[in-house]
Amino acid sequence: MTSIDAFPPGLVLILGAFLLPFLRGTLRNAWILLLPVFVLWLVWRVPDGPVLTFAFLDYTLTPVEGDVLSRLFAIIFAIMAFTGALFAMNQSRVVELTAAFVYAGSAIGVVFAGDLISLFVFWEIMALGSTTVLLSAGGPRSTPAAMRYLIMHVMGGSLLLIGIVAQIDATGSIDFVAMKPDSLATWMILLGFLINAAAPLLSAWLPDAYPEASPGGMVFLSAFTTKTAVYVLIRGFPGAEVLVFVGLYMVFYGIFYALLENDMRRILAYSIVNQVGFMVTGIGIGTEMALNGAASHAFTHIIYKALLLMSAGSVLHMTGKRKCTDLGGLFQSMPITTLCGIIGALSISSFPLTSGFISKSMIPQAAADENLMIVWFLLAAASAGVFLHAGIKFPWFVFFQKDSGLRPPDPPLNMRLAMFFFAALCIGLGVFPGPLYALLPFPVAFVPYTAAHVVTMLQLLLFSGLAFFICLPIMKRTLTISLDVDWSYRRFLPRLVRYLGATFSLVDRKLRNTFIGVINKAINGAFQYVGPKGVLARTLPAGAMMFWAVALLAGFLVAYLI
Amino acid sequence: MTRKPQGGGKGRGQHKGPGPGKARARRKGVGERPKVRPGNATTEHWLRRPETIRRLWIGGLFALAGLVAVEAWVxxxxxxxxxxxxxxxxxxxxxxxxxxxxxxxxxxxxxxxxxxxxxxx
Structure with missing residues (x-):
């Protein structure tokens, strides 16, 4: 091991990001592309076991500890940082790219963190980095959305911190090892993790915030927060039964909301919740097959989701429009974007020969192996639903359907290259799953390409497609959003505060007026007696003194005589 | 299974656009049927022409039937x-x-x- 390996790869990306504002032109572009590649090289070199340790208070921190699972996630995070930067380099402001690299670096930091304290530190940097990515989009909608996002993640971070402190207090160890949700401490940690996974009932933060980012910003955002949550759940809570229910809820939440949605990037945001739901379900099942499925699906999901969002981002970049009702017919002038969008859509749907097919299928397989019949049927229905809401709905309404009359060209070269790269990975991994399988945490005992599996999957998907086109007349896009739990803090609570404010200010004004009235009355009353014209001030002071002196003397005289 | 409508692509320059993903091409054509509007067949993109869309429907339904039939062997x-x-x-x-x-x-x-x-x- 050379001295270069002592640098935590995540920290290199974080610190390297702060050079960007000082670089210009070609040098900056070169740094944007080389830094993630260098970090990928560092990630690749992280060996198994603790790499870096130092003493902090009474504890020994391990900010870098390698194993198969952390390396798998760190590799895809570094690849994502590279491709996201390639896509965003011509349209993002430098603050956005800097924040995006800090965000990506802290995500790599999380997956290499060997103890709960290091994990928490990187976890919080991640929240700050992602909020800055959102804020740098700069718009009347994105700033409030970024603030809501930050509040949600600060809350999640606080739960996590409470859990970590309680857990360290209970066990005396800061090691990040597998836990069970059986104490307040571990429940708090689990809740902190689940908020980042966009689990119910707070899933709404994701579709609320991400679509308000810039085209490049959302590509970054889609990759790291939810997938680090998947990573910590795989590591921290494998086989926790509650996750099966949480995951299945997320799967269907994503489908139903995405079917109702009109904003193309919000459709894809709901679909992130849906896909993470598959992974969370797998983690809840907890067998080696299921955990392999969750880990590999996180890997492939980052690629095809980024591809879908780059395709949607290209449309937004070239047309300035984001609603399905405004789009349509773009395949005629944006063939490359359409093609890449379709490859992403096929991958998310687990079409044979794409990356989704070789990763997601392991999760239903694990459910079948464990004889979880209801889970298996729900996952099968959900797989059909994915094709419905993301596999067909997104490309159909954006690139086909009616002719919107828009004829924008394909996006600039760097954006096309980023899309090509990830499209090639989607197909490449789908055709040759071997290299990915070799990176998974457990030996892979799964053969994706059997005739029965291909035929059943194609039947499931293509008949879902038939259902889509038959039901098309009742799926007309409307200029609407759909209410979610965020209604409570975006509409109900502000209105409640305003109502209470308005009501209580009236009562308060009345009370104060009454009080002031009483005081005024007292002053006026006193004024009547002691004012310049009051009873007690009618005589001149000298006369009054004389009068009282005489009265006093007379009093004494009377007293004496008596 | 991989049938793809031919013809009419010449001269438009962009007929390759949605080409790959043949299953997708077929499916999106299927759904275009209710959306057909009377248009000038010579200026309309080949994928939007009523005749293409009709062929895509027929091809798509054949593919679906084939997919079910193949289960007799698999x-x-x-x-x-x-x-x-x-x-x-x-x-x-x-x-x-x-x-x-x-x-x-x-x-x-x-x-x-x-x-x-x-x-x-």
Missing amino acids: YNHGYFGIDGIFAFNAWFGFASCVAMIVISNGLGKLLKREDTYYDLD
């Missing part, structure tokens, strides 16, 4: 019994999608608001 044993019956995935995929669309439409009646809903705050 034995799918299923895991739980019921999923081993003939063409289970075909009807299960179709039925669950229709159910999800109907349910989401029902939810939509309850949850949908105009998209400026929060802008007023």
Whole structure:
């Protein structure tokens, strides 16, 4: 091991990001592309076991500890940082790219963190980095959305911190090892993790915030927060039964909301919740097959989701429009974007020969192996639903359907290259799953390409497609959003505060007026007696003194005589 | 299975656009039928022409039928019994999608608001 390996790869990306504002032109572009590649090289070199340790208070921190699972996630995070930067380099402001690299670096930091304290530190940097990515989009909608996002993640971070402190207090160890949700401490940690996974009932933060980012910003955002949550759940809570229910809820939440949605990037945001739901379900099942499925699906999901969002981002970049009702017919002038969008859509749907097919299928397989019949049927229905809401709905309404009359060209070269790269990975991994399988945490005992599996999957998907086109007349896009739990803090609570404010200010004004009235009355009353014209001030002071002196003397005289 | 409508592409310059993903090309054509508008067949993109769309429907339905028929040779044993019956995935995929669309439409009646809903705050 050379001295270069002592640098935590995540920290290199974080610190390297702060050079960007000082670089210009070609040098900056070169740094944007080389830094993630260098970090990928560092990630690749992280060996198994603790790499870096130092003493902090009474504890020994391990900010870098390698194993198969952390390396798998760190590799895809570094690849994502590279491709996201390639896509965003011509349209993002430098603050956005800097924040995006800090965000990506802290995500790599999380997956290499060997103890709960290091994990928490990187976890919080991640929240700050992602909020800055959102804020740098700069718009009347994105700033409030970024603030809501930050509040949600600060809350999640606080739960996590409470859990970590309680857990360290209970066990005396800061090691990040597998836990069970059986104490307040571990429940708090689990809740902190689940908020980042966009689990119910707070899933709404994701579709609320991400679509308000810039085209490049959302590509970054889609990759790291939810997938680090998947990573910590795989590591921290494998086989926790509650996750099966949480995951299945997320799967269907994503489908139903995405079917109702009109904003193309919000459709894809709901679909992130849906896909993470598959992974969370797998983690809840907890067998080696299921955990392999969750880990590999996180890997492939980052690629095809980024591809879908780059395709949607290209449309937004070239047309300035984001609603399905405004789009349509773009395949005629944006063939490359359409093609890449379709490859992403096929991958998310687990079409044979794409990356989704070789990763997601392991999760239903694990459910079948464990004889979880209801889970298996729900996952099968959900797989059909994915094709419905993301596999067909997104490309159909954006690139086909009616002719919107828009004829924008394909996006600039760097954006096309980023899309090509990830499209090639989607197909490449789908055709040759071997290299990915070799990176998974457990030996892979799964053969994706059997005739029965291909035929059943194609039947499931293509008949879902038939259902889509038959039901098309009742799926007309409307200029609407759909209410979610965020209604409570975006509409109900502000209105409640305003109502209470308005009501209580009236009562308060009345009370104060009454009080002031009483005081005024007292002053006026006193004024009547002691004012310049009051009873007690009618005589001149000298006369009054004389009068009282005489009265006093007379009093004494009377007293004496008596 | 990989049938793709030919013809009419010449001169448009962009007929290759949605070419790959043949299954997709077929499917999106299928759905275009209700959207057909009387247009000038010579200026309309070949993929938008009524005749192409009709062919895509026919090709698509043949492909679906073929996909079901092939199960006679590819034995799918299923895991739980019921999923081993003939063409289970075909009807299960179709039925669950229709159910999800109907349910989401029902939810939509309850949850949908105009998209400026929060802008007023």
